Amino acid sequence: MDYKIIYELVRQIPRGRVATYGQIARLARWGRRARHVGWAMHACPDDVPWHRVINSKGEISRRASSDHHELQRLLLEAEGVRFDHRSRVDLERFSWER
DNA sequence: GAAGTGACAAGGT
DNA sequence: CACCTTGCCACTT
Incomplete structure (x- = not known):
């Protein structure tokens, strides 16, 4: 299989956004x-924003x-992604639109 | 090669 | 919104 495609896409996720x-x-x-x-x-290669x-x-x-998931949350918060009291992201606002 | 596993998703209740 | 069930398919025992 070719995971490269996945990495390419993940690399395109802009800062402060998340994708599912x-x-x-x-x-x-x-x-x-x-x-x-x-x-x-x-x-995950180092240049992929897996978080x-x-x-x-x-x-x-x-x-x-x-x-690691603690780190992931910190990284996202550092980019401006907000979490609610249940540690969930508001996908309506932060999901990556192509 | 069969059975179990998993950084999941969608749809129903 | 939460929880449960089912479909999925590559990878590992």
């Missing part, structure tokens, strides 16, 4: 392989180690 896995999957014409976008992120990719609920998905 499904959104990336659709843009990459991966159909319903949203799940694998996450897998692609697992190999701007979250799940469809606006929540930060966590991997095995818990410290």
Whole structure:
């Protein structure tokens, strides 16, 4: 498979915006392989803003180690993305529109 | 090669 | 809004 497409797209997410896995999957014409976008992120090259990719609920998905999702939130907040009291992003305002 | 797993999504309740 | 169920498919046992 070619995860390059995914990385290209993620790289295009502007600062202060976020995208969902499904959104990336659709843009990459991966159909319903949203799940694998996450897998692609697992190999995330350093120049990919992986923190701007979250799940469809606006929540930060966590991997095995818990410290990383803290970092992800900090990075996003540093870019101006606001979280509500439930640690969720208002996708209406912050989702990346192509 | 079968079964289990996962940084998910959409639709129903 | 929250929770549950189902579909998905590459990757790992």
